Amino acid sequence: MSDGRIVVSGLTKQYRTVTAVDDLSFTVEPGRVTGFLGPNGAGKTTSLRMLLDLVVPTSGTATIGGHRYVDLPEPTRVVGAVLEASAAHAGRTGRNHLRANCIAAGLPLSRADEVLELVGLTPAADRKFKGYSLGMRQRLGIAAAMLGDPAVLVLDEPANGLDPEGIRWMRELLRGLAAEGRTVLVSSHLLNEMQALADDVVIVAAGRLVRQGPVADVVSSLSDGDHVEVFTPEPEKLRAALQGLGASVTADGGGSLAVAGVTAAVIGRAAHAADVVLHQLRTEHPDLEEVFLQLTHGKAAIR
Amino acid sequence: MMRLIRAELFKLRTTNTWWLFAVATVVSTTVVLVVNCVNAHALLGTLDQYLTAHSHGNAVADMPPEFLARLTAEWTSGHDVVTQAATIFTSGQLIGVLLACLLGIVLITGEYHHQTATTTFVLTPRRTVVVASKLVTAIFVAALSWVVSTVISLVAGVAFLSNQGYSSQLDHWSVVRAVLLNLAAYALWAVFGIGLGAVIRSQLAATVTATVLYLAGTAAAASFFELINTYVIKHDWVLTAQVIVPSVASAVMVSPAKTFTESPSQWVGAAVLIGYGIAAGPIGMLLLRRRDVA
Ligand SMILES: Nc1ncnc2c1ncn2[C@@H]1O[C@H](COP(=O)(O)OP(=O)(O)OP(=O)(O)O)[C@@H](O)[C@H]1O
Ligand SMILES: [Mg+2]
Numbered sequence: 239m240s241d242g243r244i245v246v247s248g249l250t251k252q253y254r255t256v257t258a259v260d261d262l263s264f265t266v267e268p269g270r271v272t273g274f275l276g277p278n279g280a281g282k283t284t285s286l287r288m289l290l291d292l293v294v295p296t297s298g299t300a301t302i303g304g305h306r307y308v309d310l311p312e313p314t315r316v317v318g319a320v321l322e323a324s325a326a327h328a329g330r331t332g333r334n335h336l337r338a339n340c341i342a343a344g345l346p347l348s349r350a351d352e353v354l355e356l357v358g359l360t361p362a363a364d365r366k367f368k369g370y371s372l373g374m375r376q377r378l379g380i381a382a383a384m385l386g387d388p389a390v391l392v393l394d395e396p397a398n399g400l401d402p403e404g405i406r407w408m409r410e411l412l413r414g415l416a417a418e419g420r421t422v423l424v425s426s427h428l429l430n431e432m433q434a435l436a437d438d439v440v441i442v443a444a445g446r447l448v449r450q451g452p453v454a455d456v457v458s459s460l461s462d463g464d465h466v467e468v469f470t471p472e473p474e475k476l477r478a479a480l481q482g483l484g485a486s487v488t489a490d491g492g493g494s495l496a497v498a499g500v501t502a503a504v505i506g507r508a509a510h511a512a513d514v515v516l517h518q519l520r521t522e523h524p525d526l527e528e529v530f531l532q533l534t535h536g537k538a539a540i541r
Numbered sequence: 542m543m544r545l546i547r548a549e550l551f552k553l554r555t556t557n558t559w560w561l562f563a564v565a566t567v568v569s570t571t572v573v574l575v576v577n578c579v580n581a582h583a584l585l586g587t588l589d590q591y592l593t594a595h596s597h598g599n600a601v602a603d604m605p606p607e608f609l610a611r612l613t614a615e616w617t618s619g620h621d622v623v624t625q626a627a628t629i630f631t632s633g634q635l636i637g638v639l640l641a642c643l644l645g646i647v648l649i650t651g652e653y654h655h656q657t658a659t660t661t662f663v664l665t666p667r668r669t670v671v672v673a674s675k676l677v678t679a680i681f682v683a684a685l686s687w688v689v690s691t692v693i694s695l696v697a698g699v700a701f702l703s704n705q706g707y708s709s710q711l712d713h714w715s716v717v718r719a720v721l722l723n724l725a726a727y728a729l730w731a732v733f734g735i736g737l738g739a740v741i742r743s744q745l746a747a748t749v750t751a752t753v754l755y756l757a758g759t760a761a762a763a764s765f766f767e768l769i770n771t772y773v774i775k776h777d778w779v780l781t782a783q784v785i786v787p788s789v790a791s792a793v794m795v796s797p798a799k800t801f802t803e804s805p806s807q808w809v810g811a812a813v814l815i816g817y818g819i820a821a822g823p824i825g826m827l828l829l830r831r832r833d834v835a
């Protein structure tokens with residue numbers, strides 16, 4: 239499989255009044271799933287469209303394996319894309335839509351049936367596109383992206399409209415594809431899903447890069463690690479008991495304490511020793527959602 | 542490129558576009574053919590018969606002199622079996638070239654209307670190739686529709702002529718030329734359609750514009766140039782200049798007889814139409830190359 243590294247460098251797109259993408263640079267590595275995150279209007283879709291040469295950048299470049307997308311001799315065999323606002327002719331069946339793509343890309347027509355099977359759309363294959371549900375349309379888009387067995391996948395909110403089953407199916411599909419050494423770049427607003435799926439994240443806001451790196455690094459860079467949520471009818475007594483154990487305790491009111499610096503086991507033992515009743519003891523891991531909100535907070539979202 | 546043309550043809554075949562197009566071709570050809578045969582029957586008769594047919598039961602002698610003069614002029618220019626044969630054999634043109642134009646429009650605007658432009662250009666990022674294959678496809682399908690309407694017109698036309706006691710007239714070069722130029726007209730209108738679709742991306746707006754321009758263009762041009770001729774520039778060449786309107790040019794190009802009193806010769810119409818075709822193709826290509834697909 240050829241090197242499918244995506245390199246975005248100094249990418250800028252100026253629309254009449256907004257700078258949709260502003261001097262954006264990042265790289266996406268093969269063999270990993272990279273989440274492309276950002277608030278509404280951050281410039282994700284515009285960036286992905288520039289990567290695929292659908293939108294002409296004002297300045298900067300975006301390359302796939304060192305080539306601009308237009309310069310790839312057989313683009314469908316290198317890159318598969320699922321973008322918003324891409325559809326099929328309302329009066330054409332899903333199967334014929336895929337077959338037309340096969341003909342245009344020089345692939346055997348049987349590929350259409352194979353990818354239909356892959357995305358679970360075979361039962362609806364001979365119905366017209368206008369009768370498809372949102373999730374079925376999304377699946378057809380994923381099927382079309384898989385036609386050329388591409389080394390690079392670019393997906394703009396592919397989970398949009400998928401049912402829970404479909405989301406899990408897609409998670410496994412993308413993880414499997416990355417494990418085969420392919421490059422997977424996927425934009426999404428589902429941060430919990432992204433935390434489960436992505437190896438790396440690229441976070442943008444207001445057209446600019448905010449943070450890039452492995453999920454774990456990005457998450458830990460901002461939060462101070464785990465903390466424990468405790469609920470007790472005697473918060474002051476527990477706070478006193480935890481004094482001197484190296485714990486930092488914040489009272490959230492109503493008997494709830496947030497304790498950092500010690501594990502749940504240490505707190506449990508201290509409570510037992512001090513004869514404090516506990517109603518709840520829960521370890522909270524820092525999550526991508528919190529970090530994302532902190533990182534993008536205050537950045538003008540919709541411009 | 543061949544792959545893309547095959548894909549375009551496949552796309553046409555897998556929606557209802559193709560049969561709507563086929564039905565429209567057959568029906569419009571048939572209707573115009575019947576009208577043309579009825580006209581030819583009248584014009585190929587004697588002047589007296591022609592005048593009587595138009596007198597609506599009144600005596601020919603009671604006709605207003607201007608009306609009489611007009612009918613006589615009509616009969617004189619139309620009383621020629623070669624002219625009538627050419628008209629009958631090109632019956633498909635009147636609506637057929639409009640259909641060819643609409644086909645070109647649908648090939649381009651359909652990509653926007655159905656939001657398939659993204660898929661199409663991701664599949665083939667070299668847009669010039671995409672537009673070129675749409676041009677070839679439009680010309681090819683327009684040519685097919687020319688074949689269908691020409692076959693219908695020839696079969697019915699030859700039968701009509703022999704019924705009237707004439708030979709097929711196909712040994713006259715001007716008749717054969719008219720039929721061949723008709724093919725060129727179909728192809729060129731298909732090319733305009735592509736250009737127009739690129740300029741006006743909305744399917745509805747482009748379709749309406751093309752239809753209005755085509756159907757009303759000739760009449761509007763006639764009165765516009767008449768006005769200029771009467772009030773501004775009092776030379777006959779002004780009237781001849783109507784040929785710069787595409788629908789007038791295509792009528793002039795195909796018809797061996799004069800389509801209007803000052804009409805220039807056929808090759809002028811052909812040159813004008815080819816000029817438009819040469820302009821429309823590249824304009825469409827340039828527009829689609831530069832435009833963001835979002
Ligand atoms: N064709 C266009 N003309 C003018 N402005 C545009 C155009 N396309 C996008 N924009 C603007 O560029 C900015 C970025 O839009 P973009 O669609 O890339 O955001 P996004 O990150 O994909 O957002 P979302 O999460 O809502 O999909 C927005 O402010 C948008 O209004
Ligand atoms: Mg978007």
